[in-house]
Amino acid sequence: MKRIVVYYSLSGNTEAAAKKIAEKLGADLLKVDTEKPMPKSFAAQIIVGGGQVMMNHIPKLKPLEKDPAEYDEIILGSPIWNSKGVPAINAFLQDEKAAAKVKSLFFLSGGGDTKKGLEAITKKLPNLKHSVSLLDKKHKDSKDNDAKIEKFLSEISE
Ligand SMILES: Cc1cc2nc3c(=O)[nH]c(=O)nc-3n(C[C@H](O)[C@H](O)[C@H](O)COP(=O)(O)O)c2cc1C
Incomplete structure (x- = not known):
């Protein structure tokens, strides 16, 4: 079974989880990124990124x-x-x-409410079986991420 962890990360949280998950599974790692960079400031990211989500914008990706x-x-x-x-x-x-x-999905969020995100993405993932919601390192409960990752990994490996 050849596995790969594919992820996007703007400020490093998803990347940190992706690296842990890939290492523990012995999987390869692939970061996807847009050709056009996102702005550096969080305020501008919220405006540009939020606008893109609202418009269902599909950006051009850098070659994988x-x-x-x-x-x-x-x-x-x-x-x-x-x-x-x-x-x-x-x-x-x-x-x-x-x-x-895609059989497994991990989400990173600032607040932990991933219901809408899971619903939106599930429509595009016909074979999704496992998902886990992890928290941004700024959130007080992000200390539970490692335990959640362990549970997620044991589900994937069943
Ligand atoms: C444009 C933008 C929109 C965001 N919207 C939400 C949101 O709706 N709900 C939430 O919980 N966090 C939201 N966040 C916070 C991110 O999900 C969170 O910081 C996550 O850890 C970022 O992952 P990364 O460091 O891999 O980029 C948003 C962040 C950005 C940049």
Whole structure:
């Protein structure tokens, strides 16, 4: 079983979780990123990123450094933006063959309310079985992330 963790991360939280998950599973790692960079300031990110989510904008991605077609299973990581998934991940999921390989999903959010995001992304992931909601390192309960990741990993490995 050849697995890859595919993720997007603007400020490092999803990346930290992606690295842990990939290491523990012995999976490869692939970061997706947009050709056009996001603004540096959080306020501008909220305006630009929030606007993109509202408009269902599908950005152009930088060329992928690994080919999802070479893997049996994808573990997908995404931050929550405006209660939904992020445009870069929506762009990645336009590859329906790759979307069909996603069995597990981890979300990073500032507040932990991932219901709408999960609903939105589930429509694009016909084979999704496991998901976990992790918290931004600024949240007081982010100390529970490691235990949640362990549970998620044991579900994936069943
Ligand atoms: C444009 C934007 C919109 C966001 N919207 C939400 C939101 O609706 N709900 C929430 O809980 N967190 C929201 N956040 C916070 C991120 O989900 C959170 O900081 C996450 O840890 C970021 O992951 P990253 O460091 O991998 O980029 C938003 C962040 C950005 C930049």
